[in-house]
Amino acid sequence: MxxxxxxxxxxxxxxxxxxxxxxxxxxxxxxxxxxWCDHTDASLIEPFEEAHGVTVNxxxxxxxxxxxxxxxxxxxxxxxxxVIDTIDVPRAVEAGLLAALPDDELPTDDFFxxxxxxxxxxxxxxxxxxxxxxxxxTISYNADRVDPADLDDLLAIWSxxxxxxxxxxxxxxxxxxLVAAGLGLDTQALTAEDLxxxxxELFKMKAASRSVGEVVASQTALATGEADxxxxxxxxxxxVLAEExxxxxxxxxxxxxxxxxxxxxxxxxxxxxxxxxxxxxxIVSPEGQAALATSSCFWGMPANQRAGEVLxxxxxxxxxxxxxxxxxxxxxxxxxxxxxxxGQMQDLWLEMLQH
Amino acid sequence: xxxxxxxxxxxxxxxALLWTLAFFVAPFAIMxxxxxxxxxxxxxxxxxxxxxxxxxFGQSFLAGAIVVSLQITLTVTLVSILxxxxxxxxxxxxxxxxxxxxxxxxxxxxxxxxxxxRSYSWLLVLxxxxxxxxxxxxxxxxAEPLQMASTRFATVTGFVHFFxxxxxxxxFANLVQLSPxxxxxxxxxxxxxxxxxxxxxxxxxxxxxxxxxxxxxxLCIGDYITPQILGGNNELTVPQVIMVQLGRRGDFPLAAALxxxxxxxxxxxxxxSARWLRLDRV
Numbered sequence: 121m122x123x124x125x126x127x128x129x130x131x132x133x134x135x136x137x138x139x140x141x142x143x144x145x146x147x148x149x150x151x152x153x154x155x156w157c158d159h160t161d162a163s164l165i166e167p168f169e170e171a172h173g174v175t176v177n178x179x180x181x182x183x184x185x186x187x188x189x190x191x192x193x194x195x196x197x198x199x200x201x202x203v204i205d206t207i208d209v210p211r212a213v214e215a216g217l218l219a220a221l222p223d224d225e226l227p228t229d230d231f232f233x234x235x236x237x238x239x240x241x242x243x244x245x246x247x248x249x250x251x252x253x254x255x256x257x258t259i260s261y262n263a264d265r266v267d268p269a270d271l272d273d274l275l276a277i278w279s280x281x282x283x284x285x286x287x288x289x290x291x292x293x294x295x296x297x298l299v300a301a302g303l304g305l306d307t308q309a310l311t312a313e314d315l316x317x318x319x320x321e322l323f324k325m326k327a328a329s330r331s332v333g334e335v336v337a338s339q340t341a342l343a344t345g346e347a348d349x350x351x352x353x354x355x356x357x358x359x360v361l362a363e364e365x366x367x368x369x370x371x372x373x374x375x376x377x378x379x380x381x382x383x384x385x386x387x388x389x390x391x392x393x394x395x396x397x398x399x400x401x402x403i404v405s406p407e408g409q410a411a412l413a414t415s416s417c418f419w420g421m422p423a424n425q426r427a428g429e430v431l432x433x434x435x436x437x438x439x440x441x442x443x444x445x446x447x448x449x450x451x452x453x454x455x456x457x458x459x460x461x462x463g464q465m466q467d468l469w470l471e472m473l474q475h
Numbered sequence: 476x477x478x479x480x481x482x483x484x485x486x487x488x489x490x491a492l493l494w495t496l497a498f499f500v501a502p503f504a505i506m507x508x509x510x511x512x513x514x515x516x517x518x519x520x521x522x523x524x525x526x527x528x529x530x531x532f533g534q535s536f537l538a539g540a541i542v543v544s545l546q547i548t549l550t551v552t553l554v555s556i557l558x559x560x561x562x563x564x565x566x567x568x569x570x571x572x573x574x575x576x577x578x579x580x581x582x583x584x585x586x587x588x589x590x591x592x593r594s595y596s597w598l599l600v601l602x603x604x605x606x607x608x609x610x611x612x613x614x615x616x617x618a619e620p621l622q623m624a625s626t627r628f629a630t631v632t633g634f635v636h637f638f639x640x641x642x643x644x645x646x647f648a649n650l651v652q653l654s655p656x657x658x659x660x661x662x663x664x665x666x667x668x669x670x671x672x673x674x675x676x677x678x679x680x681x682x683x684x685x686x687x688x689x690x691x692x693x694l695c696i697g698d699y700i701t702p703q704i705l706g707g708n709n710e711l712t713v714p715q716v717i718m719v720q721l722g723r724r725g726d727f728p729l730a731a732a733l734x735x736x737x738x739x740x741x742x743x744x745x746x747x748s749a750r751w752l753r754l755d756r757v
Contacts, residue, residue: 182722189725290708292723331625331707345603346624459516466724467534473711474536474543 150175151395153201154187156382157335158253158415167411168402174395182334184208191217191387200390201399205293206240206381207456209249219386219393223247227404230426234448235381240456249385252403253412255420256370256451257294258377260342260353264367274302274373277349278325286329287341289352292469297378297455298352299325307378307452312464322472325351332473335418342368355439359419362438372450379451381423406430413439503738509731519728527732537716541736544712547627548696551634552688558635559642559687566643567650579647582640590637594704597633598624601705625707633705634695641694642687649683650676685751692744697737713737 153159155178165176181187184205191199204212212218228236228250241249259271261284270282278286289295297307299321305314330347331337339357341347343365350357354377358368384403386396402408409422410430421439422431428441440447457465510528512521531537562582570578585593600606601623608620623629653676661671699714706712711719713733720730745752 183724185725186722189721189727330622331709333708337704337707340598463724466719467536470711470716470719471534471536473708474539 149173150177151200151392151399152177152179152198153203153399154179154181154190154199155201155203156180157417158412158420159203161411161415161417164408164411164415167407168399171402172395172398176399184211188212188215188217196389197391199387200392200396202385202387203252204249204383204385205454206235206237206249206251206383207454209240209383209385210243212385213243213248217388218248219388219390221247221250221386221400222397225397225401226250227424227426231423232421232425232444232448234379235423237381237383241383249383250400250404251381251423252384252409253420254379254381254423255356256354256372256377256379256447257289257298257352257454258354258370258372258451260338260350260357260368260370262342262345262348262367263369265345265348268371271349271371272374274298274375275321277373278321278328278351280324280328284348285346286325286349286351287338287347288325288329288332289338289350289357290332290334291352292465293454294378294380295325295352296322296465296469297452300455301376301378301452302373304375307455310455310457310461312461315464315468319468319471322468323475326472326475356418356420359438360416372447376450376452378454379448380454410435506731506734509728510735512728512731514726514728527729528736530729531732531736536711537733540711540713540716540733541740543710544696544714544737545740547630547634547702547712548692550631551638551695552691554631554635555639555642555691556684556688558639559646560684562639563643563646563650563683567647579644582643585636585640591700591704593637594633594701597629597636597705601629601632624705625709627706627710629705629707630702633701634698637701638691638695641690642684645687645690646680646683649680653679682751685748689744689748689752693741696740696744 151174153176157180159165160178160180165178168174169176179190181190187202187204188211191202202212202217209218223242226247231251232254235251235254237251238247241247241251259274259277261268261271266282266284270284271277276282277284296310296318299318300307300310300314303314303317303321310318326332329351331341333341335357338347338350338353339361342350342353342357343361354370358370361368384400386393386400390396403412404424406424406426406429409424409427413420413422413427413431414435419439421441421444428436431439431441436442455465508521511523511525512519513524513526514520566575566578566582602608603620603622603624605624607623608617611617612620657675657679658671661675662668666674696712697714699712699718702712702715703718708715713736717730717733717737720726720733
């Protein structure tokens with residue numbers, strides 16, 4: 121058996137198997153970014169395009185594994201910018217995917233201190249990514265149908281006693297992290313030994329729930345009354361609906377919840393590195409941060425506190441701007457498993473879905 | 476003369492042969508090779524390792540996806556046949572010939588709508604606030620809305636809606652080719668209407684049923700969208716598990732092994748129905 125880099129070995133077969141992925145156009149007057157859906161909002165991208173006279177080509181992806189696979193199947197230089205879970209930045213650096221960023225040009229001094237996350241965004245003293253947005257995977261609910269007091273104890277929510285209709289957000293890391301928080305575990309120190317207890321709670325949660333769905337499905341379930349509670353939800357799920365359905369809200373139980381954060385980085389093989397760095401600087405500027413925080417796909421807290429100067433009072437109220445100190449102190453980070461534990465967690469998640 | 480005939484024959488065959496090689500044989504061979512490789516971290520290790528297949532059949536949630544896929548597919552195929560046959564019969568023998576064209580047009584109208592839109596439409600129809608629950612509650616049949624969305628029932632309903640017309644068309648094509656003399660002859664020989672249908676008409680229309688059933692089986696077992704939207708992720712089918720391996724893990728070897736199993740199931744379905752799958756008999 122011979123070992124070959126996945127990038128070289130899997131690229132051709134993968135393209136043959138699944139059809140050539142839409143390869144981005146490469147030009148000096150365009151920027152190609154692999155992003156989450158919140159970056160596809162025109163109000164975020166157009167100001168940058170107009171200011172620099174360029175086109176930003178965006179491609180959405182789901183999950184870090186998918187992003188790595190897409191990068192490995194692409195030609196060198198196809199992509200300039202990557203948005204990624206902050207906790208996955210070290211994996212991307214280890215894979216040689218990210219370029220160093222000029223940290224002296226990034227406004228991290230204005231950030232909420234807890235979300236700078238230098239230990240994830242920097243490796244060996246070099247900054248490779250910068251946090252751009254954060255929020256909480258916790259409990260979303262319909263306040264007209266659920267008493268908030270019933271949501272104080274995380275484990276009681278899916279005990280089956282409340283009679284509420286529960287749905288689960290379909291992403292393994294935050295929900296496993298939430299269960300771990302409910303069990304009193306440190307989400308950053310999870311090991312394989314913790315999985316049996318987490319498994320038991322996941323199975324109870326599945327038994328008590330109606331469905332397991334991604335962002336849009338979860339929003340739809342809550343908005344249409346199919347579910348009263350979304351385990352793993354948060355402001356990113358309800359904020360966009362706040363105007364029409366203010367009864368849809370969220371809470372952090374007594375045991376806490378998990379905090380998600382996403383970072384933005386420039387790819388090592390980018391052929392438009394200067395422009396890519398400018399894009400990163402725009403995204404973490406107060407204007408970029410305000411637009412990203414209130415993106416039509418999902419809302420979330422901007423990492424840069426100076427975005428507060430741009431956001432309206434109503435927007436800050438929906439984001440619960442003034443309560444962040446309390447939330448930040450009561451929440452833990454996503455689990456950051458190594459490859460082996462990550463595989464075990466994904467298998468556990470599939471087992472739960474099939475249960 | 477013989478050589479030029481042979482060359483001309485190859486000339487006709489070669490494009491099709493190259494097409495098949497490029498778009499079926501080569502991708503299949505790559506997929507097979509990929510299914511025998513393994514992933515260590517982000518490193519792909521080529522070889523002849525059956526680990527993916529052992530994992531597939533050794534882990535209950537992966538093997539369970541195969542069982543779920545087969546259960547849903549067989550249910551959909553059976554229900555679709557039971558609904559499509561009478562419909563095809565009515566169109567073929569009860570609808571006046573001058574209206575048949577219009578009725579067939581109406582039958583294929585659902586195909587003009589996006590597959591995703593139709594799935595989401597069913598989600599709304601079957602939801603707690605949907606028309607079905609509202610109708611049942613207003614009639615006093617139920618006191619509380621039924622949980623229909625995000626269930627296997629919803630998945631099967633969506634699939635049946637999609638495939639019943641496909642089956643209707645293949646069975647209709649078969650029925651209209653049958654000479655009325657078969658029924659007359661059977662009746663003249665003393666057969667009742669039911670006996671004529673059971674012993675004469677049904678066997679003669681089996682090719683149409685089987686072609687439609689095979690197409691339904693293939694399209695249903697390989698579908699990702701409908702179980703994803705209507706099933707509510709409460710149980711996973713093989714295509715959903717494949718998408719998880721590709722979309723979240725980037726585990727191409729395991730996804731390839733699952734795809735090979737899927738192809739194996741389709742091949743078995745073909746072999747089981749090959750006797751009737753001669754399209755010229757339809």
